[in-house]
Amino acid sequence: MNLYGYIPESVNEGTGLRAVLFISGCRHACPGCFSPDSWSFRAGEPFTEERQQQILHEVTTHPLLDGVTLCGGDPFFSAAECTSWVQQLRAASPDLTVWAYTGFEYEELITDTARAELARLCDVIIDGRYVEAERDVSLPFRGSRNQRLIDVSATLATRTIVTMQLSML
Numbered sequence: 001m002n003l004y005g006y007i008p009e010s011v012n013e014g015t016g017l018r019a020v021l022f023i024s025g026c027r028h029a030c031p032g033c034f035s036p037d038s039w040s041f042r043a044g045e046p047f048t049e050e051r052q053q054q055i056l057h058e059v060t061t062h063p064l065l066d067g068v069t070l071c072g073g074d075p076f077f078s079a080a081e082c083t084s085w086v087q088q089l090r091a092a093s094p095d096l097t098v099w100a101y102t103g104f105e106y107e108e109l110i111t112d113t114a115r116a117e118l119a120r121l122c123d124v125i126i127d128g129r130y131v132e133a134e135r136d137v138s139l140p141f142r143g144s145r146n147q148r149l150i151d152v153s154a155t156l157a158t159r160t161i162v163t164m165q166l167s168m169l
Contacts, residue, residue, distance in 0.1 A: 001025075001081040003051065004035075004044035004073055008058060009065075014099040014124065014141060016066025019059045023047075023075040023082060028103035032132035034143070038073040052085055060092040067097030067123070076102045079114040086121045098122045103129040106150050106161060124164065125150040 002024035010020045025041035026033075037043055045051065059068055068089060075082045086098055098121060102109065106127045109115045119125060126142050126149055134144040141149060154162035 001047045001078040002042060002044040003047040004038040006055060008062070010069070012141075013069040013071060013101070014067060014097070016097075017064050018067050018069045018099070019055070019062070019065055020069045020071055021055065021075075023070060023072045023078050025077045026072050026074040026103065027077060028074060028129050030103060030130040030132075032135070033130055035072075041073075041077075043073075047081070047085075052088075056085070056088055056092065059089065059096070065096060067099060070098070070100040070122075072101065074103050075100055076104055076109060076115045076118060079112070079118040083114065083118045083121060086118065090121060097124070099124045099126070101126045103127075106148070106155070119152065120156065122152050125152055 003021060004024040005022035007020040010018050013020045022038060024038055024043040026039045029039060059065060070082060089096065089098070100122045102125060104115065104127060106119070106125060109119045126147055128147040131144045131146050134146050136145050139145065149164040151162045151164050
């Protein structure tokens, strides 16, 4: 798995102050994607064990971070590798939230064992392909109206999709 980019502090990819990991590789190829260079699974740098531990240390020792966001590409194309890293993060800093962006719809994620395992580790999943015709820059944390902010724990508890409301943000 490759890491396309890493931002130690951001307020754009979820609530609060977040570290953002851009995972290389995406097969959705959404027209109008803001980062088509990230589609290649070879883009960026190898996410070696050393680099994983370096970022894990930075994240878990940062006193102001609220959480981590996985972006891409699409991290769910590298679900098994991402799961391992997120499990380490959860063990080291259970209070940090985990958000993830994906072009898959939540209903698609849970039909695949590896993707479902990563999904269960997330607090919020922004799902759905970017649709240029539904572009809306006024929406918080997403680019098109079809994309949803899935509250994962509530969705798992109720066994129905629960989206976050603006008042929850």
